[in-house]
Amino acid sequence: MDRYAEPEPELDSDGEPIVEPEVDLSAFLEKQKLTDEPGPSEPPPEDDADDIDHTLDNLQSKKTNLKGKAQHIEWDDSLEDLLREKEAAEATRELKNRFRAKSAKLRTSKPTLTASDRKRELSYVDAPSLPLPENMKPKTEMEQMEDFLDDLLS
Template sequence: MDEEEAKEYEKELQRKFGRRQLGTNADRYAEPEPELDSEGEPIVEPEVDLSAFLEKQRISDPQPSSAPPPADDDDDIDTSIAPALGRGPVPNIMKGKIQQVEWDSSLEELSREKAAADATRELKSRFKTQSAKPSFRAPVRPVKEKGEKHYVEAPALPTDEPAKPKSEKEGMEDFLDDLLE
């Protein structure tokens, strides 16, 4: 590369990667000068006459557009779900009709399953609220009188000797007791 090409290359790089000259946003809002005709008057586009078009529309559309649409046949519309959607009055479909349900073993089984599911749901919600709250509480210390010494007894340390094994039921009871405290 000779010096002239190097200078051209340098100018190109400077133009590409150099600092931009920032101006104002005034050019965004500048309105172009209107084009002038031979007499010096601005050239204005002629207005389009839409009256003929609108007249054709009126002729082809016999109904005025502000009239309500014609009533549709409502036989194909199911209005029984309208109360569930919060639309319209609640129809008294079951009014005057008494139905008696026979209580049998299948309904008894369903009732037991529902009770078991409710109990499980309640237990799970209790566990969730228990885990959200810490199960420990700060020790409350009584106010000591002046000159009185007060000692708090520390909890027992776990021992190295193995404790007597608890049955599975006792272990579960202890777990639930600790959980509910």
């Protein structure tokens, strides 16, 4: 079924399509024109000027343009403390970034072995396999594959 298919119009007994009668809105629109109440799209009338509270009119924001005017700041102990806190925070941030960069570098690079590490690694010997119990004999390669498949299927 097509989702945009329009339904077939209903037919009356004569085979003509049934059409809903048009609604006459002229009387309704005339009533709307006669009323003086503002509609939802009309702005409110301007007679609300008396409702404004004028007691705070004397308070104005004092925005002055300080651009280009030099200001002198007195250096005191509180500013010195702020400067020390800022430097300590920057040093901590820098140290953390250095550690992050170092750990990322170590993760991506392979460790380099020294000569003594290589000698120690070459001296390692694989341990011999453990002896099997007397009642068990070593399994052939085929038996090992069968056991693997049995484990896989179960």
